[in-house]
Amino acid sequence: MQLTDFLTANTPIAITISGILGLLVGSFLNVVIYRLPIMMEREWKSQCKNVSDAEQSTAAHPAAKPEQSTFNLATPHSHCPKCDTPIKAWQNIPVISYLLLKGQCKSCQCAIPKRYPIIEFITGLLSCLVIWHFGFSWQGGAMLLLTWALITLTVIDFDQQLLPDSITLPALWLGLIANRFEVFCSLPEALWGAIVGYLSLWSIYWSFKLVTGKEGMGYGDFKLLAMLGAWFGWQALPLILLLSSLLGAIVGITLTIKNKGQSVPFPFGPYLAVAGFIAAVCGEQLTQAYLNYSGL
Secondary structure: OOHHHHHHHOHHHHHHHHHHHHHHHHHHHHHHHHHHHHHHHHHHHHHHHHHHHHHHOOOOOOOOOOOOOOOOOOOOOOEOOOOOOEOOHHHHOOOHHHHHOOOEOOOOOOEOOOHHHHHHHHHHHHHHHHHHHHOOOHHHHHHHHHHHHHHHHHHHHHHHOOOOHHHHHHHHHHHHHHHHOOOOOOHHHHHHHHHHHHHHHHHHHHHHHHHHOOOOOOHHHHHHHHHHHHHHOHHHHHHHHHHHHHHHHHHHHHHHHHOOOOOOOOOOHHHHHHHHHHHHHHHHHHHHHHHHHHOO
C-alpha cells in the first residue's frame, strides 16, 4: 500500500501528522511575521535613499556606503533579542520548548513573548481541523497552504496594519492555478471571484472616501478579498463579507466603548481572513442553516 493510500484510509494518523507539521510551520510563521515587515521597511528606506542620493549627489567619487547587515527570513539565526544568545535546536521545539524553558531565555531569563507558542499552537490546531474536514487530498493540501498564509496575514495586519503583497498576490495566483483543476470551484468562478472581490471593496472604499473624505480601508484589503475569491469563487464572497463585517462591527463597537466613544482605527484584514477560513470549512452548513431558519 502506498503512503498516500495509507493516509487517505487512516484519517486520525493524517490529522496527527498535519498537526505536527502545523506546529513546525507555526514556528516558521513566527519568523515571517516578525521579519517580513522589517525587511519591507528596510527595502523601502533603501529605495528612498538611492533616489535621494541620485538626485543630490554631485561628487565625482562619492564615499563608499557602509553595507547593512544581512537580514532576511534565514539570516541572522534565531537569537535572544536581549542578550543575543543563539537559540539552540532543542530550545526551538514548537510549544514544548516554551514550556520547558518556563517562558524565559535560558541565558538571561528574559521573558519570551507568549504569542510565539500561541501562534504555533493555533497553526497546529487549524492544520488538524483542515485535514479532518477536507481529508488527505488535494483540497486538504491546498487548504493547508492557504490557512498558513491567512494566519501570517492576520497577525501582521494586527501588528502593522499591513497586508504584504508578497503573500497576498502569490496566494491569489495559487488559488487560480488550483482551480484550473477545480480543486474548490471552476476556473471561471475563481476568476470572477478575484475580480468581484477586488472591485467590491474598491467601490466601497471610494464611495466612503467621496462622502466622508476619509479612507475606510487599505488596498491590501481589496487584494485579500480578491485572493479569497480566487480560491473559493464569487459565490463565497457574500458570506465572507457578511461574516467579516459582523466580526469587525463587534470589535469596533467594543473598542469604541472601551475608548469612551472615540473612534479607533483597526485593521479589517484579520476579519476577512477569519471569515474566509470559516466560509471554507463550514460555509455550506451556515448557508443551509440560514435558509432553513428563514424558510427560503
